[in-house]
Amino acid sequence: MYVCIxxxxxxxxxxxxxxxxxxxxxxxxxxxxxSTRQRVLALYKELHRLGRDYPDHNYDFNGRMRRMFExxxxxxxxxxxxxxxxxxxxxxxxxLALYSxxxxxxxxxxxxxxxxxx
Amino acid sequence: MxxxxxxxxxxxxxxxxxxxxxxKIRVNPQQTGIDTNVKHSMNPFDEIAVEEAVRLRERLKDxxxxxxxxxxxxxxxxxxxxxxxxMGADSGIHIELPESAPPPEPLGVARVLRAVIERxxxxxxxxxxxxxxxxxxxxxxxxxxxxxxxxQTGQMLAALLGASQATCASKLxxxxxxxxxxxxxxxDGGAEELVCTLPAVITTDLRxxxxxxxxxxxxxxxxxxxxIEKLTPxxxxxxxxxxxxxxxxxxxxxxxxxxxxxxxxxxxxxxKESGVVAVA
Numbered sequence: 001m002y003v004c005i006x007x008x009x010x011x012x013x014x015x016x017x018x019x020x021x022x023x024x025x026x027x028x029x030x031x032x033x034x035s036t037r038q039r040v041l042a043l044y045k046e047l048h049r050l051g052r053d054y055p056d057h058n059y060d061f062n063g064r065m066r067r068m069f070e071x072x073x074x075x076x077x078x079x080x081x082x083x084x085x086x087x088x089x090x091x092x093x094x095x096l097a098l099y100s101x102x103x104x105x106x107x108x109x110x111x112x113x114x115x116x117x118x
Numbered sequence: 119m120x121x122x123x124x125x126x127x128x129x130x131x132x133x134x135x136x137x138x139x140x141x142k143i144r145v146n147p148q149q150t151g152i153d154t155n156v157k158h159s160m161n162p163f164d165e166i167a168v169e170e171a172v173r174l175r176e177r178l179k180d181x182x183x184x185x186x187x188x189x190x191x192x193x194x195x196x197x198x199x200x201x202x203x204x205m206g207a208d209s210g211i212h213i214e215l216p217e218s219a220p221p222p223e224p225l226g227v228a229r230v231l232r233a234v235i236e237r238x239x240x241x242x243x244x245x246x247x248x249x250x251x252x253x254x255x256x257x258x259x260x261x262x263x264x265x266x267x268x269x270q271t272g273q274m275l276a277a278l279l280g281a282s283q284a285t286c287a288s289k290l291x292x293x294x295x296x297x298x299x300x301x302x303x304x305x306d307g308g309a310e311e312l313v314c315t316l317p318a319v320i321t322t323d324l325r326x327x328x329x330x331x332x333x334x335x336x337x338x339x340x341x342x343x344x345x346i347e348k349l350t351p352x353x354x355x356x357x358x359x360x361x362x363x364x365x366x367x368x369x370x371x372x373x374x375x376x377x378x379x380x381x382x383x384x385x386x387x388x389x390k391e392s393g394v395v396a397v398a
Binding site for chain 2: 100104
């Protein structure tokens with residue numbers, strides 16, 4: 001998952017980011033106003049909340065998601081950032097589909113099982 | 119109950135906080151009930167009901183004046199109300215029960231809901247029609263709760279109100295001007311099309327094609343601003359103590375193991391009896 005996490009880094013060390021020379025310097029100089037930062041943070045929060053309900057307890061959804069975010073913290077190319085955000089949205093939709101399908105299948109099996117004689 | 123006259127719909131959606139569908143149920147050590155120290159969530163049938171109310175508003179737009187969710191339960195049931203508000207309801211009513219109180223029975227719940235409906239009607243006539251009151255035209259609820267599977271509250275409420283009822287509904291359309299609801303209900307061997315005059319009580323079945331929407335984080339944040347009214351059964355003048363007393367709850371007996379056979383012929387005979395077919 002290629003998602004820029006410089007926004008997260010900003011929370012912990014604003015000063016170092018500001019002094020880093022970068023073609024996207026204007027975005028880094030005013031990290032709090034960046035819409036990309038807001039999108040990244042919103043995506044992270046949403047995925048974290050979804051990950052809490054993951055059915056398989058042996059699969060560390062939130063840990064993996066966190067590491068994927070951290071791997072992409074130094075992305076600077078806007079196209080790459082967009083692609084990463086799109087991938088994050090895709091993962092979110094896939095996880096939602098998994099949850100709702102699982103729930104639907106469980107309820108259907110319990111309350112509306114297929115006829116055995118047809 | 120007199121047919122409602124106004125040209126707008128007020129929808130009431132009762133919901134219930136149940137043990138989550140994915141939890142493995144266990145009997146508690148005292149053998150008086152199940153272990154309730156587990157994950158709880160909204161009853162899936164009630165999620166479908168909330169979803170249907172919201173979709174009805176998307177179809178009818180301004181003709182739906184309000185969608186109110188109501189729940190009867192302990193303090194934690196407010197979280198379930200917040201989820202429903204995040205899905206698109208306008209306001210919530212939380213009728214709080216103490217933690218140690220036994221779970222209410224369907225007749226008690228139906229009486230509480232009737233009291234809520236009458237209270238809202240009274241509030242509307244007293245203060246003119248504001249957002250707090252109004253006649254309830256439609257009650258949409260799940261057909262049964264997944265923890266007790268009783269499936270009685272909807273029918274009892276309709277009887278107490280004298281309203282029309284359509285249970286196990288899989289499709290709902292409301293003609294607001296004519297004050298009727300066209301409902302398709304699931305019955306054994308097929309479906310039934312009903313036309314109910316409003317006010318009506320509709321209980322939703324599983325066979326809705328659309329899945330309930332996911333309450334995303336921004337919606338949950340927005341839902342925190344929506345009002346939740348807190349009441350108690352005594353405020354409404356209803357006694358919700360159960361009429362039945364649960365004496366004992368036990369798990370079903372464990373499955374008995376297999377049996378031993380003496381020789382191959384006996385094994386083949388037993389296999390044939392149990393329906394195992396040889397593959398060539």
